Amino acid sequence: MADESERAYEGRIEARREAVAAPELPYRPRNPVRFNPEIGLIGCGGIAESHLAAYRKAGYRVTALCDTHEIRAREKQQRYFPDAKVCTDYKALLACDNIEVVDAATHPAERAAIVAAALKSGKHVLSQKPFAVDLDAGARLCELAEQHGVKLAVNQNGRWAPHFSYLRHAVDAGVIGGVRGAHFAVRWDHNWIAGTPFDAIKHVILYDFAIHWFDILHCFLRTQTAKRVFASVRRSATQTALPPLQAQILAEFDGAQASLSFDGDTRHGQRDETWLLGETGTLVSSGPNLTSQQVELHTQAGVARPELLGTWFEDGFHGTLAELLCAIEENREPYNNARDNLKTLELCFAAVASADRGEPVAVGSVRKI
Numbered sequence: 161m162a163d164e165s166e167r168a169y170e171g172r173i174e175a176r177r178e179a180v181a182a183p184e185l186p187y188r189p190r191n192p193v194r195f196n197p198e199i200g201l202i203g204c205g206g207i208a209e210s211h212l213a214a215y216r217k218a219g220y221r222v223t224a225l226c227d228t229h230e231i232r233a234r235e236k237q238q239r240y241f242p243d244a245k246v247c248t249d250y251k252a253l254l255a256c257d258n259i260e261v262v263d264a265a266t267h268p269a270e271r272a273a274i275v276a277a278a279l280k281s282g283k284h285v286l287s288q289k290p291f292a293v294d295l296d297a298g299a300r301l302c303e304l305a306e307q308h309g310v311k312l313a314v315n316q317n318g319r320w321a322p323h324f325s326y327l328r329h330a331v332d333a334g335v336i337g338g339v340r341g342a343h344f345a346v347r348w349d350h351n352w353i354a355g356t357p358f359d360a361i362k363h364v365i366l367y368d369f370a371i372h373w374f375d376i377l378h379c380f381l382r383t384q385t386a387k388r389v390f391a392s393v394r395r396s397a398t399q400t401a402l403p404p405l406q407a408q409i410l411a412e413f414d415g416a417q418a419s420l421s422f423d424g425d426t427r428h429g430q431r432d433e434t435w436l437l438g439e440t441g442t443l444v445s446s447g448p449n450l451t452s453q454q455v456e457l458h459t460q461a462g463v464a465r466p467e468l469l470g471t472w473f474e475d476g477f478h479g480t481l482a483e484l485l486c487a488i489e490e491n492r493e494p495y496n497n498a499r500d501n502l503k504t505l506e507l508c509f510a511a512v513a514s515a516d517r518g519e520p521v522a523v524g525s526v527r528k529i
């Protein structure tokens with residue numbers, strides 16, 4: 161007994177000796193200084209709740225809500241922005257001259273036409289993910305935005321999840337030197353999709369869910385070229401959802417390796433872990449789920465454990481729009497610009513093709529799914 165408590169005491173002393181101050185990094189969303197335009201939201205379905213809750217909290221002005229099902233737009237209006245206009249035809253929303261920014265939160269199939277029309281009407285656009293199902297069509301939308309002098313950004317909200325945001329700022333600040341390994345292990349329960357439209361998507365994990373991890377992988381390794389991806393998927397024996405809930409991906413970059421492992425049928429002991437192995441340090445983020453994460457920075461100096469504020473959903477949905485608004489105000493490309501997002505989609509599409517073909521696939525060679 162005495163030995164045990166002595167060991168625990170020594171462990172605590174050791175942990176304290178190792179602990180060093182964590183670098184201060186600007187990982188939280190930043191609002192524009194003066195720019196607070198009128199915003200129109202098209203598509204008032206499930207995920208629009210998170211958009212509107214974050215925008216209201218940030219003090220943004222949503223003045224029009226559109227959904228082909230009027231009741232959905234009306235419900236959101238009553239809950240979040242009671243003064244917003246409601247309409248069922250997105251062209252009516254685009255005809256409002258006062259609206260400068262459009263948030264397109266429908267599914268990708270119908271979203272391409274909506275985004276194109278919004279850009280042509282001179283409005284800046286935030287598109288939900290996945291940005292495109294065809295990379296060349298996605299590139300044409302980027303050109304359309306340039307032609308009309310407006311910004312097109314993608315709602316890759318994981319970039320502003322506190323742990324991912326801290327990690328990418330740390331990488332960009334050179335805190336661990338060049339990244340040589342990026343590894344993700346996500347063990348959670350995705351069976352909630354049983355009986356929903358997501359149940360009909362064969363590659364729901366690789367295409368709809370893992371897109372956030374492909375995107376953050378692209379952010380972590382943005383200075384390195386992605387070469388090949390090898391992916392496989394399988395159904396777990398106990399899952400109740402239809403599509404395979406297990407997926408694993410190996411990705412080769414010119415100077416790094418990456419692995420992503422998804423177990424969507426984990427009923428007990430759920431975990432979500434990220435490792436970034438750099439030349440001068442290692443970053444680890446770990447926790448029981450997406451919103452509860454502890455980051456550790458290991459360097460020669462010791463171990464730093466930043467206390468991070470915020471959650472994925474609040475900061476993520478605030479962060480994507482905040483970055484677009486700041487980019488408009490500062491007349492620069494947003495960090496989450498759509499052209500950059502094509503790189504994320506290249507990784508994702510190569511993984512889907514690899515899982516179907518059972519062989520490695522060159523990143524960039526698969527243009528549509």
Ligand SMILES: NC(=O)c1ccc[n+]([C@@H]2O[C@H](COP(=O)([O-])OP(=O)(O)OC[C@H]3O[C@@H](n4cnc5c(N)ncnc54)[C@H](O)[C@@H]3O)[C@@H](O)[C@H]2O)c1
Pocket residue numbers: 202203204205206207208226227228229232248249250265266267268270288289290315317368
């Ligand atoms: N973490 C995330 O970022 C996250 C989470 C969930 C969903 N999503 C993405 O958000 C998008 C929407 O997902 P969802 O779960 O909210 O779907 P949903 O089906 O609940 O909502 C889509 C809404 O768009 C409306 N709509 C369709 N066509 C329209 C049109 N022409 N004009 C106006 N409204 C139209 C539908 O009536 C529906 O209410 C998808 O691309 C999905 O992948 C992202």
